[in-house]
Amino acid sequence: MNKSQLIEKLAIRTHQTNKVAEQAVNIVFDNVKQALNSGDKVEIRGFGSFLLKKYGAYTGRNPKTGEKVQVPEKMLPFFRAGKDLRKKVDD
Amino acid sequence: MVKADLIRAIELRLNLSHDEATAQVEGVLNLIKDSLTGGDSVLISGFGQWKVREKKARVGRNPKTKEEYEISPRTVVTFYPSNVWRQEIADHFQSNARG
Numbered sequence: 001m002n003k004s005q006l007i008e009k010l011a012i013r014t015h016q017t018n019k020v021a022e023q024a025v026n027i028v029f030d031n032v033k034q035a036l037n038s039g040d041k042v043e044i045r046g047f048g049s050f051l052l053k054k055y056g057a058y059t060g061r062n063p064k065t066g067e068k069v070q071v072p073e074k075m076l077p078f079f080r081a082g083k084d085l086r087k088k089v090d091d
Numbered sequence: 092m093v094k095a096d097l098i099r100a101i102e103l104r105l106n107l108s109h110d111e112a113t114a115q116v117e118g119v120l121n122l123i124k125d126s127l128t129g130g131d132s133v134l135i136s137g138f139g140q141w142k143v144r145e146k147k148a149r150v151g152r153n154p155k156t157k158e159e160y161e162i163s164p165r166t167v168v169t170f171y172p173s174n175v176w177r178q179e180i181a182d183h184f185q186s187n188a189r190g
Contacts, residue, residue, distance in 0.1 A: 001122070001123075001126040001131055001132075001133050001134070002133075002134045002135070002136070003134070003135050003136055006119065006122055006123070006133070006135070009118075009122050010115065010118045010119060010122060013118050013122070014111070014114045014115060014118050016111070016115070020105060020107075020115075021115070021118075023104070023105055024101050024105065024112075024115035024116075024118075024119065025119060027097070027100050027101050027104055027105075028097055028101075028115075028116060028119050029135055029137075029138045031092070031096070031097055031100055032092070032097075032138075033138065033176060033179075035092040036180070037179060037180060037183055040092055041092070042092045042093075043092070043093055044093065044094050044097075044120065045093075045094065046120075047120045047123075047124065048168075052180070074181060074184075075180050075181070075184050076172060076177060076180070077139070077170075077172040077176060077177075077180065078170070079139075079141070079168075079169075079170030081167070081168045084124075085124055085127065085168060086167070086168070088124065088127075088128045089127055089128055089143060089166050089167065089168050090165050090166045090167070091128075
């Protein structure tokens with residue numbers, strides 16, 4: 001499922017126009033992004049949580065040339081599936 | 092941030108009632124859940140992708156007792172943030188580090 005399919009299904013399920021559903025979808029993902037970008041975390045019960053995780057620097061290698069590359073420390077968004085989602089997917 | 096914050100944001104921005112805004116947020120979450128439960132990945136451009144992965148059985152060890160046991164095969168959800176978002180965060184934290 002991609003974003004436009006999600007919007008279409010949401011509009012049908014909630015009896016709203018595609019335009020309203022599109023705006024709602026955008027607000028949800030924009031707000032999650034903004035929360036993490038500003039250092040906050042997002043916790044949605046039954047679904048999961050988003051947080052920023054720090055990944056340490058390491059020495060990697062270019063697999064083509066075998067050359068050593070220093071990969072600097074970085075922050076990445078990390079999603080942890082909630083209990084309900086984890087259970088349902090595994091059933 | 093929690094679910095109520097998302098509902099409130101939609102209420103204010105789209106001028107919907109509390110119930111209508113709640114239906115939007117629950118709808119988004121449930122549609123994503125349904126898709127993943129059915130084994131179909133979810134791709135939101137600019138945000139990221141949830142994929143459903145099959146994990147094989149492997150040997151685990153209780154760190155206290157050192158006892159070995161088998162971790163059963165399972166189906167899990169993994170989220171991969173989009174390159175756009177990764178870059179946004181990298182830029183944000185670099186500019187912070189520079190002051």
